[in-house]
Amino acid sequence: MKIVRRVSELRDEVRRARARGAERVGIVPTMGALHDGHLSLVRAARRDGDVVVMSIFVNPKQFTESADLAGYPRQEAADAALAESAGVDVLFAPDAAELYPDGFATTVHVGGPLTQTMEASGRGPEHFDGVATVVAKLLLASDADAAYFGQKDAQQVMVVRRMVADLGIRTRIVACPTVRDRDGLALSSRNVRLSAEERSRATAIPRALEAVEAALALGETSVEALHARAAAVLTAAGISPEYVAFVDERTVRPVSEIADPVLCAIAARVGSVRLIDNALLALPDPTEEH
């Protein structure tokens, strides 16, 4: 595995790989602090392509809380070892001055409902500008055929898909299933900051999603009723969520009945750690045998 720090080096690596016959280049954009969720993205990229690039960049533009940015875990040596063992060919680990040199002045902004709901309130309106800008840069720098993102950050995937379609960036966006620990908690680099007691309470988030899915499977399609199921599970664990949202999977507009595929997304602080999780809800297939 080659580690490069500069955009020009990344371009050279990709160009050389293509000259050697590589046809499909995949990129896994990360902020480091790798866990098995990231590695599942690498494995997906490995299956699809000839060359796997991973970027590790704690993007200051997408943090709106300086404490969150400062406290974000950084462990490059350990990350590099994990990346290499999972099959990364090129690790791109630039510093902030490489991606945002003096005089940098451009923002890629995705407007509309997509960035006015859910994470926009919790993370601030600039969060998704930071995401869209850095992802545009990473896709263009890597000239990737496909980019792999975790479905855990469902709204981020939607924003990236919108941006890529709107600007005509040729990279295909692939969303991979959320990876969970045995206790059901979605893997997140922020989980390490949970105490044992917080960790135990945090499992109420995936349990709330399961409660919603179970009720839907039994025929409950009212969002008001499903919301109450989720809230009950969270409340029992002493968790007061930032939001429990039921939105149309494509438009992110709130829905009141489950008809078309609906994203149920939860954000909550447990102690000082902000966690998110989601499930894609669909009506049970009436033709399916039980």
Next chain:
Amino acid sequence: MKIVRRVSELRDEVRRARARGAERVGIVPTMGALHDGHLSLVRAARRDGDVVVMSIFVNPKQFTESADLAGYPRQEAADAALAESAGVDVLFAPDAAELYPDGFATTVHVGGPLTQTMEASGRGPEHFDGVATVVAKLLLASDADAAYFGQKDAQQVMVVRRMVADLGIRTRIVACPTVRDRDGLALSSRNVRLSAEERSRATAIPRALEAVEAALALGETSVEALHARAAAVLTAAGISPEYVAFVDERTVRPVSEIADPVLCAIAARVGSVRLIDNALLALPDPTEEH
């Protein structure tokens, strides 16, 4: 010359040309109403490259006055003939729904001093967002090695250069000299809307720039004094300019003395037509013989 209306067709044409051995693709983005200024860009692209793409798209996002958008001259058949005779290989003439389909939500915004001065006041703050967004889309759609712009729109060139550098779009930006009519007026698609009397008065704009250059050549480096020369020429023609700006050529910050290269830019309405022009000022080379 092939005329295509869809991004996918443009991509196919460029891909086919590269497969046939074309190494350098140039694009000349225009809003149509072609004049010899545009054709000089085509000739530059023709000299540099194997394939010349021209886009014709009256971009609604960069118009902040609906009357200017509605009144912008549209003459596609005549433009196509001119483009073909100048050596365009592929004419890309999409409609607005092709570049901005339903749900389009992305804006490329260049911030900072570059977009807070000169044309930002005359054309509104969204003007350069519209320019940056459509140019990003055109460069990515054409996968061009070089793009050709007229130096007449000096600030536009600066904004495009900034955006391309910041996002890491691989296209080289080439600025070509302003082309002028015999009376000195910079060619512009808007000139056709001038009456004969207005046309005659409008020549005060290039004459004001010449007066500045002449004074500088004689050793006058004070911007206050140079500004007065320009203002005198304009006033004599009954023109009250929107701005006569002297700005650092790289930062667009106002200067008070000519030392480093300075852009002198003028915007003025003559009748109902808004015209711009500029000159790049540099100190006379003291080593040059006279």
